[in-house]
Amino acid sequence: xxxxxxxxxxxxxxxxxxxxxxxxxxxxxxxxxxxxxxxxxxxxxxxxxxxxxxxxxxxxxxxxxxxxxxxxxxxxxxxxxxxxxxxxxxxxxxxxxxxxxxxxxxxxxxxxxxxxxxxxxxxxxxxxxxxxxxxxxxxxxxxxxxxxxxxxxxxxxxxxxxxxxxxxxxxxxxxxxxxxxxxxxxxxxxxxxxxxxxxxxxxxxxxxxxxxxxxxxxxxxxxxxxxxxxxxxxxxxxxxxxxxxxxxxxxxxxxxxxxxxxxxxxxxxxxxxxxxxxxxxxxxxxxxxxxxxxxxxxxxxxxxxxxxxxxxxxxxxxxxxxxxxxxxxxxxxxxxxxxxxxxxxxxxxxxxxxxxxxxxxxxxxxxxxxxxxxxxxxxxxxxxxxxxxxxxxxxxxxxxxxxxxxxxxxxxxxxxxxxxxxxxxxxxxxxxxxxxxxxxxxxxxxxxxxxxxxxxxxxxxxxxxxxxxxxxxxxxxxxxxxxxxxxxxxxxxxxxxxxxxxxxxxxxxxxxxxxxxxxxxxxxxxxxxxxxxxxxxxxxxxxxxxxxxxxxxxxxxxxxxxxxxxxxxxxxxxxxxxxxxxxxxxxxxxxxxxxxxxxxxxxxxxxxxxxxxxx
Amino acid sequence: xxxxxxxxxxxxxxxxxxxxxxxxxxxxxxxxxxxxxxxxxxxxxxxxxxxxxxxxxxxxxxxxxxxxxxxxxxxxxxx
Numbered sequence: 001x002x003x004x005x006x007x008x009x010x011x012x013x014x015x016x017x018x019x020x021x022x023x024x025x026x027x028x029x030x031x032x033x034x035x036x037x038x039x040x041x042x043x044x045x046x047x048x049x050x051x052x053x054x055x056x057x058x059x060x061x062x063x064x065x066x067x068x069x070x071x072x073x074x075x076x077x078x079x080x081x082x083x084x085x086x087x088x089x090x091x092x093x094x095x096x097x098x099x100x101x102x103x104x105x106x107x108x109x110x111x112x113x114x115x116x117x118x119x120x121x122x123x124x125x126x127x128x129x130x131x132x133x134x135x136x137x138x139x140x141x142x143x144x145x146x147x148x149x150x151x152x153x154x155x156x157x158x159x160x161x162x163x164x165x166x167x168x169x170x171x172x173x174x175x176x177x178x179x180x181x182x183x184x185x186x187x188x189x190x191x192x193x194x195x196x197x198x199x200x201x202x203x204x205x206x207x208x209x210x211x212x213x214x215x216x217x218x219x220x221x222x223x224x225x226x227x228x229x230x231x232x233x234x235x236x237x238x239x240x241x242x243x244x245x246x247x248x249x250x251x252x253x254x255x256x257x258x259x260x261x262x263x264x265x266x267x268x269x270x271x272x273x274x275x276x277x278x279x280x281x282x283x284x285x286x287x288x289x290x291x292x293x294x295x296x297x298x299x300x301x302x303x304x305x306x307x308x309x310x311x312x313x314x315x316x317x318x319x320x321x322x323x324x325x326x327x328x329x330x331x332x333x334x335x336x337x338x339x340x341x342x343x344x345x346x347x348x349x350x351x352x353x354x355x356x357x358x359x360x361x362x363x364x365x366x367x368x369x370x371x372x373x374x375x376x377x378x379x380x381x382x383x384x385x386x387x388x389x390x391x392x393x394x395x396x397x398x399x400x401x402x403x404x405x406x407x408x409x410x411x412x413x414x415x416x417x418x419x420x421x422x423x424x425x426x427x428x429x430x431x432x433x434x435x436x437x438x439x440x441x442x443x444x445x446x447x448x449x450x451x452x453x454x455x456x457x458x459x460x461x462x463x464x465x466x467x468x469x470x471x472x473x474x475x476x477x478x479x480x481x482x483x484x485x486x487x488x489x490x491x492x493x494x495x496x497x498x499x500x501x502x503x504x505x506x507x508x509x510x511x512x513x514x515x516x517x518x519x520x521x522x523x524x525x526x527x528x529x530x531x532x533x534x535x536x537x538x539x540x541x542x543x544x545x546x547x548x549x550x551x552x553x554x555x556x557x558x559x560x561x562x563x564x565x566x567x568x569x570x571x572x573x574x575x576x577x578x579x580x581x582x583x584x585x586x587x588x589x590x591x592x593x594x595x596x597x598x599x600x601x602x603x604x605x606x607x608x609x610x611x612x613x614x615x
Numbered sequence: 616x617x618x619x620x621x622x623x624x625x626x627x628x629x630x631x632x633x634x635x636x637x638x639x640x641x642x643x644x645x646x647x648x649x650x651x652x653x654x655x656x657x658x659x660x661x662x663x664x665x666x667x668x669x670x671x672x673x674x675x676x677x678x679x680x681x682x683x684x685x686x687x688x689x690x691x692x693x694x
Contacts, residue, residue, distance in 0.1 A: 230625065230637075231625050232623065232626070232667075232686050232688055233625075235667060235688065241691045241693075243665070244664060244690045244691045246664075246665075313691065427693075428693075429693075450693045451693055457689070457690065460662050461631045494627075496625075496689070498624070498625060498689070
């Protein structure tokens, strides 16, 4: 099987054993690696109803068929598990340099099962596999742990870690790698913590079988050259994703004050210009990346002096605008704190913003938090609460379960402004005047995340009050973007440089020997989209249409100010978007794939599980 | 005065430009602002994150001169 290493590593933490199994040829035929393998292995191997934080849940780690080969952006690693944040399908991917090492070590997937009796880390040096004691690492920060393991093992090892938040099973804990890259979403780090798995260190020296090495090399060279020759290539790098901050404010979509507004008047203090002029040290790239989006920064104030990768746009939006921290130094410092605790800064900023609004409304009282304050704009309050959450202390123990569960615990109407879908906190785009973007968040399979479909420019270009064509475009994007997570390639070359999608079937054929059109590849992606829906239907009682609605704030409260003032998206509009979306997808009006649809996309094996839910 | 502007577009919003071309020459009547150029191209200025003229970042209300090279940037669309 060209493009694949040919092996799956299965590690049982309970028994402290491991086994190397041949890659199942049916799996590789029917599902492209990365997200494809994650989805199918979770469906097959995690028992229905498993506790996400119990020994029956499994962590699936998978690079894709193009990972580690010579083309731009071939360095993504997919992580998956039953999500403790949502109770349904969960995945998240990470860049940096670890994905090729997994492949070079000889593995297309790593399956981690069971639960260790004491802290361990997984050591992989080709087929030399060990579970080593992590007792000296337990309790250390995510960044510090990576530094300690680098010191212990040597620079050639690529390392993923969790921080105290993961150890304490915070449901939005993140997996950290390369001192600032994270698989942040859906709480897979909490699953690691539940298994007493502190880290994974990998080094590999094997080669990857490639169908046509000469063609692969030539196409790879052409792809790099095409990137370098794109108009505006040079201008992309300096600010990276932070460069979009001004524009998101201009279109009134910048999360501000716990998504009360879409415009932050002080955005110029935290934008890309502020980043490069005040704190950036250098650019930082992942494996085989010609367009380094990472910004390595140093922030110094009398109270602190730290290095941090970032902040990226999402962190600027959720820590900056959403909690109204109005200077880039404090945003970067809060970013560092959450990185070291091992908290996803998207959910982390969202949760703190939610708590600040609860405090403002008297739902959290000063006496509940030891007489202190929790005010918008205060980095001291932000940092204090992040620590309380990471260690599950006091009110932090409630907030550590995310805004959906916390709002149920707090009451007082706080569920109206718990900004999430399916239990996953909303990321960096306010969407009350962007129907395609709203639908993207509502229907993303993991919950309110932007990486499945990003459609604001489509909304702007086709009319922000118009609904026609929005569901169709979201569906298309939900096949295109997750396909990158199956191939385990970075999307940025495509979305930021306008890199042509035609390149990918060409390199796919050269590496794997499989002649596939782009539409063929998209069909694989549609198969997985339906499977992840079925997974969440199987695991979450009552899952379906009711899980696809945004919070009440977005359906009932007009935006108070900025370019989108007065806008909101009434429930009847939301219902129309959902009706059209389900029709396009071949799902019924409860949001359940029909029998015909399951057959059409090649997952009729799910029919026996799904059929009773349609009644 | 009529003349030619060389226009390039970086990123995904190229699909909203005429013929979805990354780079093209466009005949225009001068004087002309960037906003007026975008309207002539039937492109909503809100789709554009930034503009560079002859390699220098410019606001959308800046004037363009004959022979200028204009580069439009798409907003980063999230990883």
